[in-house]
Amino acid sequence: MTMSLIGIIFGISFFIVTQAQTSGFQTYFIRTILGTNGAIRVSDRFQDMKETVNKISQDGKFKFEFKSREDAEYIEGVDYPKNVRSALSTFPSINGISEVFEINAVLQTKSRNYSVQAHGIRISDHITVSEIENQLRHGSIENFLNDNMGIFIGNRVAERLNLHVNDRVNLVGQKENFQLRVSGIFETGVSEIDKKRIYISLPTARSIAGKRFGGSIFQLSIYNPEDARSIAAQIQQTLGHRTVSWQEREKVWLDVFKALRISSAITVSTILLLSGLGMFNVFAIMVIEKTRDVAILRSIGFEPKDISAIFLWQGIVVLIAGIVGGVFFGALGTYLVSQIPLKIRGIFTTDSFVVNWDISHYISAILIATIFVTIASWIPAHRASKVEPAKIIRETI
Amino acid sequence: MDAALLQVRDLNHSFLEGEEKVHALRGVSFNANQGEITSIIGPSGCGKSTLLYLLGLLDQPDSGEIIINNKSISKLNEIQKNRLRNEKIGFIFQFHFLIKELSARENVALPAIKKGDDSEDALKRADQILNQLGLGKKLDRFANKLSGGEQQRVAIARALINSPSLILADEPTGNLDTANSEIVFDLLQNLSREQNLAVLLVTHNNQLAKRCDRFISMNDGLIVD
Numbered sequence: 001m002t003m004s005l006i007g008i009i010f011g012i013s014f015f016i017v018t019q020a021q022t023s024g025f026q027t028y029f030i031r032t033i034l035g036t037n038g039a040i041r042v043s044d045r046f047q048d049m050k051e052t053v054n055k056i057s058q059d060g061k062f063k064f065e066f067k068s069r070e071d072a073e074y075i076e077g078v079d080y081p082k083n084v085r086s087a088l089s090t091f092p093s094i095n096g097i098s099e100v101f102e103i104n105a106v107l108q109t110k111s112r113n114y115s116v117q118a119h120g121i122r123i124s125d126h127i128t129v130s131e132i133e134n135q136l137r138h139g140s141i142e143n144f145l146n147d148n149m150g151i152f153i154g155n156r157v158a159e160r161l162n163l164h165v166n167d168r169v170n171l172v173g174q175k176e177n178f179q180l181r182v183s184g185i186f187e188t189g190v191s192e193i194d195k196k197r198i199y200i201s202l203p204t205a206r207s208i209a210g211k212r213f214g215g216s217i218f219q220l221s222i223y224n225p226e227d228a229r230s231i232a233a234q235i236q237q238t239l240g241h242r243t244v245s246w247q248e249r250e251k252v253w254l255d256v257f258k259a260l261r262i263s264s265a266i267t268v269s270t271i272l273l274l275s276g277l278g279m280f281n282v283f284a285i286m287v288i289e290k291t292r293d294v295a296i297l298r299s300i301g302f303e304p305k306d307i308s309a310i311f312l313w314q315g316i317v318v319l320i321a322g323i324v325g326g327v328f329f330g331a332l333g334t335y336l337v338s339q340i341p342l343k344i345r346g347i348f349t350t351d352s353f354v355v356n357w358d359i360s361h362y363i364s365a366i367l368i369a370t371i372f373v374t375i376a377s378w379i380p381a382h383r384a385s386k387v388e389p390a391k392i393i394r395e396t397i
Numbered sequence: 398m399d400a401a402l403l404q405v406r407d408l409n410h411s412f413l414e415g416e417e418k419v420h421a422l423r424g425v426s427f428n429a430n431q432g433e434i435t436s437i438i439g440p441s442g443c444g445k446s447t448l449l450y451l452l453g454l455l456d457q458p459d460s461g462e463i464i465i466n467n468k469s470i471s472k473l474n475e476i477q478k479n480r481l482r483n484e485k486i487g488f489i490f491q492f493h494f495l496i497k498e499l500s501a502r503e504n505v506a507l508p509a510i511k512k513g514d515d516s517e518d519a520l521k522r523a524d525q526i527l528n529q530l531g532l533g534k535k536l537d538r539f540a541n542k543l544s545g546g547e548q549q550r551v552a553i554a555r556a557l558i559n560s561p562s563l564i565l566a567d568e569p570t571g572n573l574d575t576a577n578s579e580i581v582f583d584l585l586q587n588l589s590r591e592q593n594l595a596v597l598l599v600t601h602n603n604q605l606a607k608r609c610d611r612f613i614s615m616n617d618g619l620i621v622d
Contacts, residue, residue: 296494299455300508300555301483303476390456393490394446 004282004376005318005325007275008369012326014271015365017333018264024338024356025348026257030225032348033250035131036188038098038219039228041249042084042235044242045075077215078241084218087239093231096128096221101202103209107153108170108177109161116157117196118171120205120216129221132186132199139165139184148201150183156195158185171200175210189349269368276372279318283311283380294384295392304385311384315377322373323366330365401428402562402595403452408461410447421447423618425461429611431562434589434596436606439615445599448615449565452597453488454478465563483512487556491568493548495540495555501527501547502536505554512559519558526554530584546577553584557592564589564596571601578602 078084081099088097101120106113123144127133133141137155143165144150151171153163163169167182180200187194206212222231228245236243247254287294294307338355410422421444429435437445450456452463454470463470465485470478495504502523509519524536530550532543540548549569556564566585570578582605589596598609606612614622 292494293496296496297507299453299482299488299490299494301479301511303479306511388456390447390450393450393455393494 004275004279005322007271007278008318008322008373009325009329011268011272011275012322012365012369013329013333015265015268015368016327016330016361017337018268019261019361019364020330020334020355020357021337021353022257022261022264023358023361024354026254026261027356028350028354029250029253029257029348030246031131032189033246034221034225035135036190036193037246037249038096038129039222039225039246040094040220040232040235040243042078042088042218042220042239042241042243044077045079045240078217079214081214081216081218084239084241088218088220088235091231091235093222093224093227094220095223096125098122098125098129098219099202099216100126100219101205101209101211101216103173103205105198105208106172107157107161107198108172109163112161113172114157114161115196116153116171116198118173118198118200118205118208120202121199122202123199126199126219129219131188135186135188136184137187139182141184143183144199144201147181147183148204149178149180150201151180152184152186152199153182154194154197155185155187156191157198158182160195171198171208173208173210176208178204178208180204187349189345191345265364272369272372275322276376279315279373280376280379283315283377284383287311287380287384290384291387291392294387295389298387298389299393307387308378308381308385311381312377315373315381318377319370319373322369326365326369327362330362402431402466403429403597404462404464405448405452406462406464408448408451408463409459410444410451410456410461411459412447420618422451422458422461425615425618425620427613427620429563429595429597431595432590432593433610434586434598436598436600436609436612437615438600438603438606438612439621441601443615444618445615446567449567449597449599452563453486453565454482483508484559485561485563487559487561487564489549489552489556489564489566489569491571493540493545493552493572495548495551497539497541500537500539501532501543501551501554504540504551505558508555509558522558523554526557527551530554546573546580549573549577549581550584553581553588557588560592562594564594566596566598568599568601570605578605582608 085097085099088094098121103118103120105116105118107116123141127141132152136152139152144152151169158164161169163182163185165182165184169180169182171178171180209215222228225246229247232243232245232248235241297307334355334357337353340353341351342353344350405425405427408422408425409420411418411420413419425444425448437448439445447456451458465481470481473481496507499507502520505523505527506516506519509522510516524533527533527536530553532547532550532554535543535547540551543551549572553569564585569585570581573581585596585598586608588594598605600606613620
């Protein structure tokens with residue numbers, strides 16, 4: 001019984017720790033991507049020639065449904081940004097809108113040239129749809145605001161070109177080139193962004209590209225990021241521009257995290273299952289050992305349900321002890337794991353294990369343990385209640 | 398005093414032993430009265446214990462009728478049978494059948510607690526009965542720390558705690574020495590008289606059987622005398 005109890009404690013705590021850890025990384029990843037590329041991006045004008053988007057009505061509520069984007073035709077970028085912005089501002093679920101003009105350019109220093117992806121932004125808008133303020137490792141937003149020729153560069157770009165705040169750098173585009181001053185160095189944690197992206201003012205970007213109008217995209221933040229999918233569909237239907245939610249954009253990574261969580265949940269549930277099986281064996285042997293006592297109890301008037309209750313009660317005691325111990329060690333383990341140094345760079349940046357303190361992990365672990373322990377104790381308990389007292393007493397004598 | 402508390406009518410019972418069907422009882426009929434000890438004697442395997450288990454509602458007869466307090470038990474459902482066994486019937490076995498993890502007083506109190514009595518009250522009553530049976534100093538001893546005679550007295554106390562009207566004793570002295578056998582028998586005799594109990598005593602001991610108010614002799618599932 002002690003081994004079963006230890007197994008249940010171990011199973012519950014391990015379940016909590018693994019879920020806290022995998023969902024911690026997932027939550028951190030989502031926060032990173034929301035803080036970098038926003039919840040929704042509105043880009044190319046969309047020609048819905050083949051009814052790829054449908055508005056469907058269910059119980060009086062409207063929903064938007066994508067059939068496929070494969071056959072749709074697009075016109076690159078947002079043609080009338082002012083109109084689109086004005087339309088977007090009528091959506092009550094949107095809390096930040098930033099127009100972004102993306103171009104490819106080359107950063108030139110004395111020693112080397114480096115290809116970058118320049119994002120032309122209005123910084124006052126962009127801080128409402130991103131975490132750029134928090135991502136700045138050096139410099140400040142004010143530097144950028146007060147300098148039309150200011151530039152934010154990713155920390156990997158800065159490392160490669162050996163650039164520091166206030167350094168001068170040339171940005172060479174298709175039509176123009178400008179000498180800019182480094183206003184800040186940011187780190188998103190996403191290595192593809194940190195080694196390629198730079199931010200410059202929107203007019204500067206347009207000048208470098210030689211494109212005064214159109215071609216921009218919109219990055220949006222919304223009050224509830226979980227609603228991004230339906231809001232994106234609604235925007236696409238309403239504005240006729242390709243609109244992608246963060247869930248759709250990062251589907252591959254989100255699927256990886258989901259697979260990891262499911263995989264670890266299955267692994268840990270197996271531990272709980274094995275503990276349940278151990279407990280089942282213990283109870284089954286106990287029923288055999290206690291058959292005589294069961295017969296005695298039946299002979300003095302105990303009913304089959306009373307006999308079941310005795311064994312179920314023991315299961316409940318083990319379960320409660322397992323839950324208390326499992327939750328305690330789960331919480332302790334989660335805390336200890338969060339203190340383990342772990343340097344991750346790539347899809348996000350962290351220097352220690354990221355954990356997510358979520359009550360649903362505890363509830364799930366308790367629920368799974370309860371199901372296994374209930375089954376493990378109910379079957380032997382039911383068997384005990386079926387003992388025929390006369391037969392047992394006759395055999396004992 | 399002489400009212401037939403227990404009436405047994407044409408009781409038949411068989412069971413399978415391996416693949417062989419054993420006819421344990423063949424048309425057994427008799428009465429047992431309150432305030433009397435009725436002994437049942439006979440060779441091993443003649444059906445004495447089987448009869449007791451049927452009367453104790455631990456088993457179902459193939460046919461026949463058992464009437465306790467003018468009520469046929471065949472008309473009772475399982476819950477009613479359990480209640481009747483708990484409140485009106487006291488069982489005493491040859492090997493006392495106490496629960497070794499419990500103390501003497503806890504063993505005795507069990508049927509009362511099952512009946513729904515308050516645990517404290519049940520334990521107090523258990524103490525009183527054990528005192529009357531001379532076990533007042535061993536109330537908290539675990540059952541397996543008592544001598545054979547003491548264990549049997551605890552079993553008797555357990556059978557008495559719910560003030561039953563019928564005591565079924567299956568060779569209660571079979572595992573005791575002569576002195577302890579005497580003590581237990583005297584106890585049962587006094588209880589049957591003082592508390593107006595009907596006692597059915599299965600025994601191999603002819604001496605004891607002769608001292609009972611009535612005796613039934615069985616052979617091969619039949620009452621022969």
